[in-house]
Amino acid sequence: MGIFLLKRLGTLLLALFVISLISFVAVRSVGTPVYLMVGQDFTSEMVKSINARLGLDQPIYVQYARYLRGILNGDLGVSRFTYNPVIFDIAQRLPATIELTTTALIFMIFSCLLAGVIAALKEDKPIDKAILFESKVGVSVVEFWLGLILIYFFCYRCHLFPSPMGRLSFLAPIPKHVTGLYTIDSLIAGDTKTFLMAVHHLILPAFTLAFTIGPGTTLVTRATLRNILKTDYMRTACAFGLPRRLLYKYMLRNAAPPILTVLALAFGYFISGAVLVEVVFAWPGIGRYAVDALQNSDYEPIIGIILLVSVVYIVIYFLVDIICANIDPRYRL
Amino acid sequence: MANIKNIKLADILKVRKSRTFLRLLPGLTFLIPLVLIALFVPYFPLQDPMKVNTVIRHQPPSFEHFFGTDVIGMDVFSRVMYATRIDFLISILCVLIAVSIGAPLGAVAGYFGGILETITSRFIEIFQSFPIMLFAMIIRIVLGPSVICLAVAIGICISPFYAKLVRSIVKPLRDTDYIQAAKVTGQTSLQIIFRHLIPNALPAIVSQFTLSAAVSIRIVAGLSFLGLGVPTPTPEWGSMIQTGAGWVIFGMWWPSVFPGLALFFTIWGLSQISQELESMYTL
Numbered sequence A: 001m002g003i004f005l006l007k008r009l010g011t012l013l014l015a016l017f018v019i020s021l022i023s024f025v026a027v028r029s030v031g032t033p034v035y036l037m038v039g040q041d042f043t044s045e046m047v048k049s050i051n052a053r054l055g056l057d058q059p060i061y062v063q064y065a066r067y068l069r070g071i072l073n074g075d076l077g078v079s080r081f082t083y084n085p086v087i088f089d090i091a092q093r094l095p096a097t098i099e100l101t102t103t104a105l106i107f108m109i110f111s112c113l114l115a116g117v118i119a120a121l122k123e124d125k126p127i128d129k130a131i132l133f134e135s136k137v138g139v140s141v142v143e144f145w146l147g148l149i150l151i152y153f154f155c156y157r158c159h160l161f162p163s164p165m166g167r168l169s170f171l172a173p174i175p176k177h178v179t180g181l182y183t184i185d186s187l188i189a190g191d192t193k194t195f196l197m198a199v200h201h202l203i204l205p206a207f208t209l210a211f212t213i214g215p216g217t218t219l220v221t222r223a224t225l226r227n228i229l230k231t232d233y234m235r236t237a238c239a240f241g242l243p244r245r246l247l248y249k250y251m252l253r254n255a256a257p258p259i260l261t262v263l264a265l266a267f268g269y270f271i272s273g274a275v276l277v278e279v280v281f282a283w284p285g286i287g288r289y290a291v292d293a294l295q296n297s298d299y300e301p302i303i304g305i306i307l308l309v310s311v312v313y314i315v316i317y318f319l320v321d322i323i324c325a326n327i328d329p330r331y332r333l
Numbered sequence B: 001m002a003n004i005k006n007i008k009l010a011d012i013l014k015v016r017k018s019r020t021f022l023r024l025l026p027g028l029t030f031l032i033p034l035v036l037i038a039l040f041v042p043y044f045p046l047q048d049p050m051k052v053n054t055v056i057r058h059q060p061p062s063f064e065h066f067f068g069t070d071v072i073g074m075d076v077f078s079r080v081m082y083a084t085r086i087d088f089l090i091s092i093l094c095v096l097i098a099v100s101i102g103a104p105l106g107a108v109a110g111y112f113g114g115i116l117e118t119i120t121s122r123f124i125e126i127f128q129s130f131p132i133m134l135f136a137m138i139i140r141i142v143l144g145p146s147v148i149c150l151a152v153a154i155g156i157c158i159s160p161f162y163a164k165l166v167r168s169i170v171k172p173l174r175d176t177d178y179i180q181a182a183k184v185t186g187q188t189s190l191q192i193i194f195r196h197l198i199p200n201a202l203p204a205i206v207s208q209f210t211l212s213a214a215v216s217i218r219i220v221a222g223l224s225f226l227g228l229g230v231p232t233p234t235p236e237w238g239s240m241i242q243t244g245a246g247w248v249i250f251g252m253w254w255p256s257v258f259p260g261l262a263l264f265f266t267i268w269g270l271s272q273i274s275q276e277l278e279s280m281y282t283l
Helices: A002-029 A036-037 A044-054 A060-072 A086-123 A126-139 A141-159 A182-189 A192-229 A232-240 A244-281 A288-294 A300-328 B020-043 B076-112 B114-128 B130-145 B146-174 B177-184 B189-226 B238-243 B256-281
Strands: none
Touching: A002 A036, A002 A060, A002 A300, A002 B114, A002 B130, A036 A044, A036 B146, A044 A060, A044 B238, A086 A126, A086 A244, A126 A192, A126 B256, A141 A192, A141 A244, A141 B020, A141 B189, A141 B238, A141 B256, A182 A192, A192 A244, A232 B130, A244 A300, A244 B130, A244 B189, A288 A300, A300 B130, B020 B256, B076 B114, B076 B146, B076 B189, B076 B238, B114 B146, B130 B146, B130 B189, B177 B189, B177 B256, B189 B238, B189 B256, B238 B256
């Protein structure tokens, strides 16, 4: 277990190093603000002095070291259209994205994971075929298009759900800031009206995310459990007449590593799919921040967000690997 | 010589399953019309897809404009048809680039082994552990705005999958007799890789073509929706959905819904075929 941990830690550090390299290359390749700072009538001495001040005339590895030190201190650059440090903007918008992805994850676990289990247990029956069909539809549907269709039907036609203007209605009071998640904050403040409104606004975007990204989980869960149900040890356990709950325990423990891995993958897809869903539903999260930055030709926030999201994703993947290795010793090879 | 009447689709595709054409039919019913549209759309009697006519903007579907007109008066039906060409072209390019980057990498990693294999597999794992959409975004930002750069960006994102696939096929083949014999008779490693090893991996690669095409069409649509894809006047399903997106809450659903339907049918057909191909090529 110790050697496996060390090896995975080594891969983690290598992956973080590679991402920082990629984002450094990206930051340098989109250009430097030198000519912006210098203005229209410039001399070469002015350009040289600004280069020296920004540290741009030093060798590339020194520049990379400075960039790395800046990142580790939390300096991801300054956004050109909000005039804030990127890290400040991200901290402001992160709770919204966390709320959305967590709700989508909960939706997904209770619908797609459960559907995968049911489809595996009731193999080749009509319910299995129905779940397979629904998974195929979910794979083929594009998330932003599904969001638009849901908005059209439920907001414009049926008026069941609120129009996509963000996390709360236009003039609603924002609950006192404890965690930044409106649902939890309004519960802490005891304000059920705001809580219901926040949940009401959350349902459509979270459903869109879960419907388009869930099928991967359903199919992997179904395939894993089907394989496990056909193994010798499950057949022996059934033949011994073990009680149901012990059978489920054996099934779950063997199925846990692939399912956890695919849940981690799904979380990664949520983060990248949340970009598109946030744009459609005008959700003020980091995905929409990236898109706004893009439309203002401001590349520092985008690269900062990609760096942050990739780091989070890789760390989650690493933690899931450690958990899987804990559960299933065969994983440590 | 085999009688030409006895050659079946299964022989052409080199699989050993029965009723090959019938199994592929559900996916092909969606895909063949789309491919025909992509190939022959300039000859159809359609309206001009780039003609801006603000007098007739925001018109609902009618007999003159089958899918209606969008916010600046362009006919949605002809734009959806013409967008088929661009999307299919980009996805084919992406898959070709992904295979040509990934397959040799995987073969080299599997054949040479040792430290080369370790380094290559570490890199493959790292590149596979990024969320695809963000990876494509960052490469596209670095490379620039043209269509070829878009295809290269997405191809780079998909190539780790092919590298891993080819490596897993090539690795056990390293110790077989005929490869050892080829080495002994003096064939260079390059010849061995391209003449013996990669043809062994071809069935698996081909079975994943349509799945990669589906994935790349989704990524292209997503990137175009964000504005990072195909430049604007060119019709493309993702960017059409984006231009129509702001108008859906006002009741104008047709500029966004029809391109999305086209996307749905394309990805559905491709994933149906890919499921069948995968089950045919695995033992």
